[in-house]
Amino acid sequence: MPGEARGARRDGRIVIVGASLAGLRAAETLRDEGFEGELTLVGDEPQLPYDRPPLSKLVLLGKAGAEDCGLPARRPIDARWRLGVPASGVDAAGKSVVLADGERLPFDRLLIATGTRARPWPVPGEAALEGVFTLRTSADAGRLVAALDAGPRRVLVIGAGFTGSEVASACRERGLEVTVAERGRAPLIGALGGTVGDWATRLQRAHGVDLRCGVTVTALTSAGGRLTGAEFSDGSRIEADVAVVCLGAVRNTEWLADSGLAAGPRGVACDAGCRVFTMYGIVTDDVFVAGDVARFPHPLFEYQLIALEHWGNAVAQAEIAAHNMIAPGPLRRPHLAVPSFWSGQFGLNIKSVGVPTFSDQVVIAQGSPEERRLVAVYGYRGRITAAVTVNRAKWLEHYRRLIESAAPFPPGPGAADHLADLEPVPSDVPDPRVLTHGPTVALTGHLPDRRLTLVRHDG
Amino acid sequence: MPADASSADTLFRRITDYANRADPYPLYAELREHKVARQEDGKYLVGTYDEIAALLHDPRVSSDLRNRAEPDPSIMPPEGPPPSFIGRDDPEHDRLRRLAMRPFGPPHSPGRIDALRGDIARISGQLADGLRGKSSFDLVDDFAFPLPVTVICDLLGVPSEDIPQVHTWADTVVSGLDFPPDEDPGARRHAAYEARSAMGQYLGELAEKRRHSPTDDMLSALANEDGPEGALTQQELMVTTVLLLIAGHETTVNLITNGMLTLLRNPEALERLRAEPELIPSAVEELLRYEPPVQFLPQRTPLADIEVAGVTIPKGVPLILVLAAGSRDPLRFPDPDRFDPARRDNQHFGFGSGIHNCFGAPLARLETQIALTTLINLLDGPRLLKDPPEYRNSPVLRGPRHLLLGQGKH
Numbered sequence: 005m006p007g008e009a010r011g012a013r014r015d016g017r018i019v020i021v022g023a024s025l026a027g028l029r030a031a032e033t034l035r036d037e038g039f040e041g042e043l044t045l046v047g048d049e050p051q052l053p054y055d056r057p058p059l060s061k062l063v064l065l066g067k068a069g070a071e072d073c074g075l076p077a078r079r080p081i082d083a084r085w086r087l088g089v090p091a092s093g094v095d096a097a098g099k100s101v102v103l104a105d106g107e108r109l110p111f112d113r114l115l116i117a118t119g120t121r122a123r124p125w126p127v128p129g130e131a132a133l134e135g136v137f138t139l140r141t142s143a144d145a146g147r148l149v150a151a152l153d154a155g156p157r158r159v160l161v162i163g164a165g166f167t168g169s170e171v172a173s174a175c176r177e178r179g180l181e182v183t184v185a186e187r188g189r190a191p192l193i194g195a196l197g198g199t200v201g202d203w204a205t206r207l208q209r210a211h212g213v214d215l216r217c218g219v220t221v222t223a224l225t226s227a228g229g230r231l232t233g234a235e236f237s238d239g240s241r242i243e244a245d246v247a248v249v250c251l252g253a254v255r256n257t258e259w260l261a262d263s264g265l266a267a268g269p270r271g272v273a274c275d276a277g278c279r280v281f282t283m284y285g286i287v288t289d290d291v292f293v294a295g296d297v298a299r300f301p302h303p304l305f306e307y308q309l310i311a312l313e314h315w316g317n318a319v320a321q322a323e324i325a326a327h328n329m330i331a332p333g334p335l336r337r338p339h340l341a342v343p344s345f346w347s348g349q350f351g352l353n354i355k356s357v358g359v360p361t362f363s364d365q366v367v368i369a370q371g372s373p374e375e376r377r378l379v380a381v382y383g384y385r386g387r388i389t390a391a392v393t394v395n396r397a398k399w400l401e402h403y404r405r406l407i408e409s410a411a412p413f414p415p416g417p418g419a420a421d422h423l424a425d426l427e428p429v430p431s432d433v434p435d436p437r438v439l440t441h442g443p444t445v446a447l448t449g450h451l452p453d454r455r456l457t458l459v460r461h462d463g
Numbered sequence: 464m465p466a467d468a469s470s471a472d473t474l475f476r477r478i479t480d481y482a483n484r485a486d487p488y489p490l491y492a493e494l495r496e497h498k499v500a501r502q503e504d505g506k507y508l509v510g511t512y513d514e515i516a517a518l519l520h521d522p523r524v525s526s527d528l529r530n531r532a533e534p535d536p537s538i539m540p541p542e543g544p545p546p547s548f549i550g551r552d553d554p555e556h557d558r559l560r561r562l563a564m565r566p567f568g569p570p571h572s573p574g575r576i577d578a579l580r581g582d583i584a585r586i587s588g589q590l591a592d593g594l595r596g597k598s599s600f601d602l603v604d605d606f607a608f609p610l611p612v613t614v615i616c617d618l619l620g621v622p623s624e625d626i627p628q629v630h631t632w633a634d635t636v637v638s639g640l641d642f643p644p645d646e647d648p649g650a651r652r653h654a655a656y657e658a659r660s661a662m663g664q665y666l667g668e669l670a671e672k673r674r675h676s677p678t679d680d681m682l683s684a685l686a687n688e689d690g691p692e693g694a695l696t697q698q699e700l701m702v703t704t705v706l707l708l709i710a711g712h713e714t715t716v717n718l719i720t721n722g723m724l725t726l727l728r729n730p731e732a733l734e735r736l737r738a739e740p741e742l743i744p745s746a747v748e749e750l751l752r753y754e755p756p757v758q759f760l761p762q763r764t765p766l767a768d769i770e771v772a773g774v775t776i777p778k779g780v781p782l783i784l785v786l787a788a789g790s791r792d793p794l795r796f797p798d799p800d801r802f803d804p805a806r807r808d809n810q811h812f813g814f815g816s817g818i819h820n821c822f823g824a825p826l827a828r829l830e831t832q833i834a835l836t837t838l839i840n841l842l843d844g845p846r847l848l849k850d851p852p853e854y855r856n857s858p859v860l861r862g863p864r865h866l867l868l869g870q871g872k873h
């Protein structure tokens with residue numbers, strides 16, 4: 005290893021802000037790659053890092069406790085943990101992180117991994133009602149499970165993105181009545197487009213969900229501080245004693261407001277090596293970012309800055325960021341992983357590779373919606389940019405390779421299980437503004453021009 | 464260019480040549496140089512990791528021999544029921560595999576394999592006890608062979624008095640896969656076909672009995688399936704259970720045997736496993752990479768022209784994926800010809816990959832882990848009496864026919 009060691013920065017002080025998936029995996033990678041200096045992890049949640057995907061799946065079903073989702077420690081990281089206290093700022097010139105309790109943590113290199121939080125219901129008085137929940141943390145999940153255990157007569161889910169759809173699925177599996185309200189035309193449409201969204205509509209209805217699309221919740225009604233129901237923009241109303249607000253995520257960047265870094269509501273912008281830009285667009289060399297809070301350029305998507313709320317991205321990017329924090333310049337690596345995502349709902353395993361919203365057309369390449377088994381392939385200007393599988397994850401790697409090699413769209417003939425010679429149709433990705441929930445993939449650079457001509461829904 | 468003994472288009476002939484059975488690895492290295500090698504008879508061989516991975520995940524690559532442009536009588540029976548799911552494509556493959564999985568593993572039967580742990584340990588212990596005090600023995604006949612058959616028969620619900628018969632059938636079927644150098648393959652294949660039918664018949668009748676008086680074995684579960692997708696038809700049930708019996712038979716035997724052979728050739732690895740038994744699971748993975756029981760997959764056919772590493776493999780030709788070559792690809796595995804029981808990041812092709820990846824892998828892993836642990840603990844200073852050992856004919860299911868070991872003071 006002497007060759008590798010040359011120029012490597014193995015000592016000094018590294019501070020990681022955000023002690024969740026990206027933060028933990030970065031810490032482990034730093035030690036794996038020989039970092040011997042002082043390592044501090046700062047997290048505003050009181051507990052050790054835990055995994056979020058089970059919170060909307062196993063935990064809501066009662067198959068795992070909200071407290072039982074701790075992330076496995078894959079190796080000792082010999083770190084100082086500062087848990088239960090948020091970082092409130094970065095002094096870029098003085099190279100230190102300021103904590104809310106006043107402590108200053110000097111650093112030689114900093115990793116920002118503060119992720120996102122649940123977007124709250126916009127009317128504070130209604131958001132505070134008993135019976136109104138969001139779902140991001142294990143504490144949130146614990147409270148929601150307790151409410152579901154109490155056997156509510158009806159659960160209202162506001163927003164039919166992935167989280168909302170998973171919550172609805174868990175409620176149905178528990179035998180609870182569910183109403184889902186979504187401003188867009190269909191569930192999942194913001195992430196997967198209209199073709200898959202229409203299928204998701206049929207799926208949810210077949211599972212007994214009272215799905216209401218194209219409407220917004222205009223008010224949450226209450227009595228004595230307790231939720232009693234909701235009113236919709238179409239004039240209808242329902243009674244419900246639990247509402248789960250699934251409006252997407254807000255990036256945790258406010259603490260960086262005075263840092264001089266390129267941090268804002270769309271995330272913290274960085275280069276392909278996870279190095280953060282200053283607000284002037286100049287790249288730093290001591291501040292790095294990874295996970296849900298990052299915006300990074302991706303060559304497969306025309307170097308647009310993208311922000312992904314994907315577990316796999318948080319891990320891959322954390323590993324790259326950690327590597328680059330200690331590797332000398334020529335040995336640094338770019339974060340190029342093709343985005344991928346999974347979700348479990350209504351008994352189906354949904355996975356995606358690439359960025360389905362970066363598309364103008366889609367074709368069902370294998371299987372069929374009726375068979376609860378399909379592969380949808382997305383294209384943008386004649387090349388393949390994404391694929392979504394339903395109960396067909398084993399084929400995903402093939403489509404990942406096609407995306408990586410910018411293979412022509414639509415895919416060529418010959419695939420097994422190709423039931424019908426379907427023609428590609430418009431992928432029908434709505435402008436994110438028409439959705440109830442925020443997008444889980446945000447293309448934050450220029451938009452494919454198709455979006456400019458896209459149908460806008462009212463409301 | 465005329466085909467000579469060293470040109471790439473004779474590789475398949477050389478790989479199947481019995482003379483190269485003990486050490487095919489130099490041929491695999493030669494194959495990797497070419498990535499894709501067209502053979503004199505129109506077969507295509509692929510031997511590099513990335514290319515194999517791509518083809519195993521490519522939906523345009525069929526496992527159904529009925530898609531061959533020219534039927535190959537040497538591996539495809541001319542008549543008989545439709546193939547089992549190892550030889551089918553989606554969607555039928557998916558339906559049949561899922562129905563077979565219901566009583567075997569997650570999500571419907573997550574505990575089934577783990578519950579066999581005690582039985583497997585008991586059977587291994589009994590077999591190993593039989594070796595105690597013997598100064599020499601054949602590991603294949605005396606240990607590695609009886610273990611997996613007994614286990615799969617128990618699991619399916621074959622009564623113990625019928626196991627010897629099943630054993631004989633399985634043996635005949637498997638030897639039908641051999642490419643004997645000096646013998647007309649016709650007779651062997653016919654016998655294999657007959658044995659397969661007899662086995663199917665037997666299992667079908669057994670399942671019929673269980674339909675009326677179910678017990679807690681897999682046959683009962685398959686026969687009485689009442690899930691949302693319905694049950695296997697009687698014919699599907701016969702073909703599927705024969706597949707389960709055959710697929711897990713000689714493969715597991717070879718893994719256990721190759722395991723002891725490899726450990727005895729690498730005494731420092733053997734010592735390490737003795738001292739650190741927690742390394743056994745990773746050692747089994749390394750064996751699956753280093754000496755895999757399934758050396759290549761001879762049954763694939765492209766459904767369209769497919770470009771691989773700059774070569775177009777035409778629709779309908781025999782496509783042979785040499786898993787054992789891919790698992791020793793230096794571009795994927797550092798120091799690939801070294802046996803390293805603690806190797807990390809070991810995504811070998813021992814169980815294939817993609818939708819046909821081994822159905823029985825959890826069982827095979829458990830059996831081999833327990834078998835090797837038992838042998839390491841109970842054998843008294845084992846040593847190889849013949850190296851290389853005598854191999855079976857088959858270049859696909861490659862493994863020693865006998866592995867003569869000595870133990871005790873010499």
Ligand SMILES: Cc1cc2nc3c(=O)[nH]c(=O)nc-3n(C[C@H](O)[C@H](O)[C@H](O)COP(=O)(O)OP(=O)(O)OC[C@H]3O[C@@H](n4cnc5c(N)ncnc54)[C@H](O)[C@@H]3O)c2cc1C
Nearest residue numbers: 022024025026048056057090091118119120295296314315
């Ligand atoms: C219910 C749910 C289900 C999901 N399901 C899936 C799924 O099926 N598949 C998938 O791919 N992804 C899924 N995800 C997304 C996945 O969990 C995220 O991509 C992942 O958690 C991102 O990790 P991260 O470390 O970047 O951010 P986070 O996990 O958000 O962690 C950031 C941490 O930083 C802390 N923090 C924030 N600000 C500060 C501050 N100023 N000071 C100190 N600490 C701070 C936060 O409290 C948090 O602990 C799901 C997410 C949720 C909530």
Ligand code: HEM
Nearest residue numbers: 548549710711714715718756757814815819821822823827
């Ligand atoms: C060490 C032992 C084993 C090895 C090395 C092995 C290897 C393999 C390989 C390489 C394949 C892929 C075939 C292909 O892609 O065409 C496969 C498939 C299969 N194996 Fe195994 N196997 C072993 C044990 C078992 C056992 C114990 C069982 C049964 C319980 C089993 C049942 C199957 C079945 C049914 C398939 C077909 C899967 C499909 O087509 O979807 N195997 N095995």
